[in-house]
Amino acid sequence: MAEAPTATELRELLESRKIERVLFDYAHNLDINQPEEMTKLFTDDCVVTYAPNFGAEGKDAYRETLNGIGTYFSATTHHVSNVVIDFIDENTAQVRSVLMAIHRYTRERPDGWMFGQYHDTMVKGDNGQWQFKRRELRTTMGMDYHVKTSHPLGRAE
Amino acid sequence: MAEAPTATELRELLESRKIERVLFDYAHNLDINQPEEMTKLFTDDCVVTYAPNFGAEGKDAYRETLNGIGTYFSATTHHVSNVVIDFIDENTAQVRSVLMAIHRYTRERPDGWMFGQYHDTMVKGDNGQWQFKRRELRTTMGMDYHVKTSHPLGRAE
Amino acid sequence: MAEAPTATELRELLESRKIERVLFDYAHNLDINQPEEMTKLFTDDCVVTYAPNFGAEGKDAYRETLNGIGTYFSATTHHVSNVVIDFIDENTAQVRSVLMAIHRYTRERPDGWMFGQYHDTMVKGDNGQWQFKRRELRTTMGMDYHVKTSHPLGRAE
Known part of the structure; x- marks a missing residue:
């Protein structure tokens, strides 16, 4: 007969699904151009770094980096998979996921493809909602990406 | 010490995994050209809409839309990720997922790429099996798609 | 009120997530070129078959097939989704997943794209760690793949 999981194991299962949802809601709100909904997924003191010199510290600065989603792209699609979650404590998790993102530009130019990994630190607030405290994007490869x-990525030579 | 999840939370976790499986079995049976297995995943009164004027009402009509999978395509691959599930009640769930589908045609023409989202209403039958009651495909972008x-998608301007 | 899941159902939920992680760690260690970390995910008596005449029997032989990851590719990205898990018994599971893999070569040639499915037999060791006992890759389609x-895939005609 199967050994019953512990309360901690079950709690982490449940929280893992909630964490995944934040990752997927981020992608969704990006693809439907709802930057204000995106910022709600980040802590006030968040650190976001998409690339050297491309990111933000704090929710207000992050909001500004999202300006231009509507004018720069006519469509984007973010496919997030391979989600791996490690709990540091009950309210903190380290998350790794794999991304394929395709960008169709409003300007006449080829679609920009981007393959990479998100490395996130997620924290759970008093309201039970998980948010990004730190989001770092590492790049595996790209094609025509702006x-x-x-x-x-940290690939060994 | 972690608070133990409630019976409802655990039940939804379990049903979420079953629901995901229906999404993945749909993709699998499509890619291996088993339309009869696909129709089993839909309710008798299902509504399927892949595009305006491309869909079906009822399982029998849906079966007919699947004619031609074997002759029109030499291969397809459906990648489903970013699955988000909201339970309306114990036996009804609203599901959003992200799709990349690539179609290799039997006719000489470039592969057709399609990026979009499925928006599904799933219902659980008396036998405990989840089925599509409504499946709507929204399109983010495409390349050479037929x-x-x-x-x-509902992207804000 | 929701019926509480059984201990077996909860155990399988928990183990499913652990199994998924092995799939994702395989992809990760491949993409960051850590072949030794990959081999740890396989049993000593593993059988790996990527294609006819391309695979290995036993961990030592498998290790040799991983030679060249670092020299043949400058980057790879493995996107694993649509994971479906069937438990044969408490310590054995049959797993199906969908793969998109893109390979950037060190030689001057176009990126190689590969779409397929993994069909895995996973076993749980005495230490509670799941490993690949058998990994078979089936191919849906490819582009410029080496x-x-x-x-x-077993697509019906």
Whole structure:
């Protein structure tokens, strides 16, 4: 007969699904161009770094980096998979996921493809809602992508 | 010490995994060209809409829309991720997922790429099996895709 | 009120997440070129078959097939989704997942795209860790991919 999981194991299962949802809601709100909904997913003191010199410290600064989603892109699609979650404590988790993002530009130019990984630190607030405290994007490879700098994936030579 | 999840929370976790499986079995049976297995995943009174004027009402009509999978495509691959599930009640769930689908045609023409979202209403039958009661496909973007109409994603201007 | 899941159902939920993690750690260690970390995910008597005449029997032979990841590719990205898990018994599971893998070569040639499915037999060791006992890759389609043979997906004609 199967050994029953512990309360901690079950709690982490439940919280893992909630954490995944934040990742997917981020992608969704980005793809439907709802930057204000995106910022709600971040803590006030969040640190976001998409590439060297491309990111923000604090929710207000982050909000500004989202300006232009509506004018720069005519469509984007963010596919997030391979989600791995490690709980540091009950209210903190380290999350790794794999991203394929395709960007269709309003300007006449080829679609920009981007493949990479998100490395996130998520924290759970008093209201039970998980938020991004830190979001770092590492780049595996790209094609015709408009951002020319990147954080490396850390692939061994 | 972690608070133990409630019976309802655990039940929804369990049902979420079953619901995801229906989404993945749909993709699988489509990619291996088993339309009869696909129809089993739908309720008798299902509503399916892939695009304006491309869909079906009722399982029998839906079965007919699946004619041609074997002759029109030599291969397809459906990648479903970013699955988000909201339970309306114990036996009804609203599901959003992100799709990348690539179609290789039997006719000589470039592969058709399609990026979008499924918006599904799933219901649980007396046998405990979840089925699609409504499946709507919204299109984010495409490349060389043979279906020229689409439901919009609802991206803000 | 929701019926509480059984201990077996909860145990399988928990183990499913652990199994998924092995799939994702495989992809991760492949993409960051850590072959030794990959081999740890396989049993000593593992059988791996990526294509006819491309695979290995036993962990030592498998390790050799991983030679060249660092020299043949400058980058790879493995996107694993649509994970479906069937438990054969408490310590054995049959797993199906969908793969998109893109390979950037060190030689001057176009990126190689590969779409397929993994069919895995996973076993749980005495230490509670799941490992691949058998990993089979079936190919749906490819573009400019360097491996020219493949196991078929089993698509009906």
